[in-house]
Amino acid sequence: MPDIVLPGDIIATEEEAVPSDGTYLEDSNIYSLLTGVAKTSSSKAYVGGKLRDVQPFKSRMSVIGEVEENMRTVLFVKIAEQFINPVKYVALKSGKIVAKPGMLELPRAGDIVLAYIYASMKDNYVLDMRADEYGIVYAKCPYCDAELANPSKNVLECKSCKLTERKKVSLLYNNAAAIEQFLAKNNSVSQWKHQ
C-alpha cells in the first residue's frame, strides 16, 4: 500500500535511513518536504513526487497562518506554504504563540495572522508578533460572522454588529498586496544564501 505523506510528516529516523530527495533531516527525524509517496530503499528515505526546490521555514522568516487553537495562554497556528521564487517553503510543524504579561489580547481560532519565526524548536516554530507589521491580518466577527474593520491601531470593529475589540492587529490588516510584498521582501532567497 502506498504511504502518502504531507510536508512535515516524519517518514523515518536517522538510524533507519539516510535522507534523500524530497526530505529534510532535523533532530534525528527525516521529514517529508512534499506531498507524495514516501519510500525507503537501500536505506535511503525519499518522497516521490514533483521535485522542486522545497525548503522548510527557518528562524527569522515571516509567515502567514491560521490560528487553530487558542488555549488562553498559548495558541497554535497552522502555517501556510509560501512560494518565494524559486523556492517553496513548507512548515514542518505548527507555530506557537505564548501570551506574555502586558501583551494585547491574543487572536482567536480562525483568525489569520502574520508572524515572525523567533525560533525553530523540536515540536514548534515559536512565533513573535511584536513589530507593527505583525499581528492579525484577517478576522471575522465571532458573533455575526461579518468582516471586521480596523478603524485605528490595534482596534477591530464589526461592520455589522459594531462589536469592538482591542487586539494585536497588523499594520497590513486586510491588505493582501502589502502582505505579499512584505513576505517577498523579508523572505527573499538572497537573504538566506549565505547561511
Ligand SMILES: [Zn+2]
Ligand atoms: Zn458582528
